[in-house]
Each structure stands twice: as C-alpha cells, then as structure tokens.
Amino acid sequence: MGMIRRKLGPPGASWGVLIYLAALPGLAIGAGGISGSVHTRGVKNPTDVIVYVEKVEGQFQPPKATVPIDQIKRTYVPHVLAVLAGSEVEFRNSDNDLHNIHARQGGRKIFNFGIPFQHAVRKVLKQKGIVTLLCDVHPEMSAFVVVTQNPFFTKPDEKGNYTIANIPPGTYTLKTWHENLKPETKEVKVSEGGNVRADFELRR
Template structure:
C-alpha cells in the first residue's frame, strides 16, 4: 500500500512540475519587452519584410513580350498591399517550376512575408527565427494540407507546393499567427505594394482573363488584351466578401 501511495505522489508531483513548467514557459514567452528590445524586434521584422520575396516564379523568356499593369484598391483595409493579380491561363498552363525556394519565416510571432505568391511546384522553406518554438500547419480547407509539428529556433522545414490554390498558414502554439501561401498554375502574377501598384511582366501577346486574390476581399476578373511590347492596363476595386 505504501509503495502505491509513493508512486501516486510521484506521479502527481511530475504532473504538477510539467504544468508549472508549461505556465512558466508561457509567461516567459509573453513577458513585456523593454523599449530597446521592442525597437530591435521591430527592426528585425522590417528587415525581414524587405528582404524576403513575396513572389517566386520561373518566368520564360518571350520575344516581343508585353505586360499588364494597374492599381488594386482594397476597400476598408489598412493599405492596398498583398493583393495578388494573376492570369488564369496562358497556353496549356504547363511551365517548369522554379528551382529557387520561397521562404516564409517566423519572427516576432509573425509569418514573414504574410502573403507569398508562388508558381505551382515551388518548394517553400519554413525557418524558425524566433526565440520560441513554433508549429506550422494548414487547415482542412487548404489547397495543400500539412503539419510540420513543433520545432525550435534555427530549424528549417520544407514543403513542396505541388497543387494550385490558397493555403492558409497557422500555428497551434500561437493562435494569433496567420499567413497565406498562394500557389498559381503559371508564372504570370504579381503582388501589390502598399499603394496597390502591380506589374505582370513578360506576358506573351494575346487575350487573357486576369483575376485577383485577397485574403479578405472578393475576387474580381476582367479580360485583358496584351499587345507586343506594350503595357495593358487593368485596375481593380476589391470589396469585402459577403
């Protein structure tokens, strides 16, 4: 009887220790930063946002190529950034994927970049540059479903995006984290800057259907004719999904 009592007490102690360790770790993770630490964290985040590419593609060389340019207005958003404008179909939509990897980092409990557009067949690197553990996974509704498990700082995991569509990125350690990897059938796409400007370059002359994507706004499309060596214009005014 005494033996079982001691075993039970040890088990309870272990559970209590594990719980307290978890609470301590969470508290450490959420502790307030000093002004200097906050400034340094902000600088790192800004540097990462500038450095990492929002588009990854393998654009073929086309003689007498034209382009599609314009402005996308994102209604009721903080700015007009991170809308994707893409050509639905070019030829048979069969293009060699890029050898370059896309990179979606984890820094300051943020996915950086928040939105990445890539050609189907692109490999994405998911490094953890934070001082805490993260888990990257996509929900059941995603175009590509995966779960990388929880991993510490300095580790990089890879995912091949061999399907087209929208893949939301989540973290089951930090519910506030969210990002989007959008894989497209061909290399003719662009991501808007904060003013809504975009340019799709190297487009073969022809008539196309151009579409938009935004994480919160309704998709729009329009027909665009691209002439050799000229820039076609296509503007969009995106509103909230109902």
C-alpha cells in the same frame, strides 16, 4: 518570376526595333505586360493582395531557389505569398519559440509539422489554390500562400501599383485575391510588346 522560353520574332524585323525592345526593362521580345492600380477599401495594406493571371497555356518550371516565409515574433513574414505550383517553400522559424506549420488547402490538411526555434523546413507546394498556414501553438498566427498555375502574378506596392511583365500575347483572365476582400476578375488582351492596363477597386 520565372523565365519563359519563346521563339524570337520573325526575321525581317530591323535590328533597331529589336534593340529597342530588348532595352525595355523586364520586357522580352514578343511578350507584353499588364499594369494598373489596386484600391482596397476597408483594409490598410494593398501589398497583401495578389494579382495573377488565371491560366496561361504551357508548362512552367518552378524556380530553383526556395521561396522563404519566416516566423518572426509570432508573425509570418510575409503574411501573403504567391508561388508557382511546384515551388519549394522554406518555412523558417527565427523565434526562440517552437512553432508548427499546419497547412490547409481546399478544406483539407496538407501537412503539419513542428519547427524548432532557429530552424527551417522545406516543402513543395504542388497544387494550385490557396494554402492557409496556421500555428496550433499560437492561434493569432496566420498566413496565406496563393499557389498559381503560371509565373504571371505579383503583389502591388504600398501605393497599390502593380506590373506583370513578360506575358506571352493572348487573352487572359486576370484575378485578384485577398483574405478579406471579394475577388475581382478582368479579361485582358496582351499584345506583342504592348502594355494593357487593368485597375481594380476591391471591397469587402
């Protein structure tokens, strides 16, 4: 998750309140959160779901650190990744095998290169949307990168619970993505220091 810069709240709020808010884990003063559960029908792994805020006003700096995706025993790890647009992804090959990364977005090839064994190649993902990763050497390999407009996205844990913190107050469209499940959308109102709940029931 990236950091956002925000002005502190109005003067006049007591220090007690400020210290209390600052002490809440992952909650910046003035920002709110969204949390809830994601139930997936017909697929075994809710951690392959991405929950994300569709659009938040402002420009967001991608993280300085690269975001890794590895290839281990002819499997992409992780299978599903979300990154802020402009993030640099490091494609690793931990196998003793040649792989290539054939990346497609919006029906077009965006890049295609080979990665020798025990090597890595970095690439910036600029455009928001779904990037599909394929290996032309091993047709069974696939992975997905959800490239987002803002840093407010997450993956549910194994029980399907998720939290997105530090969101500026406002009304947003919250969305889900999964390769085999229909996307769902919810309107949510994030208030200052508050936490709004949004539960999803995803189906094929």
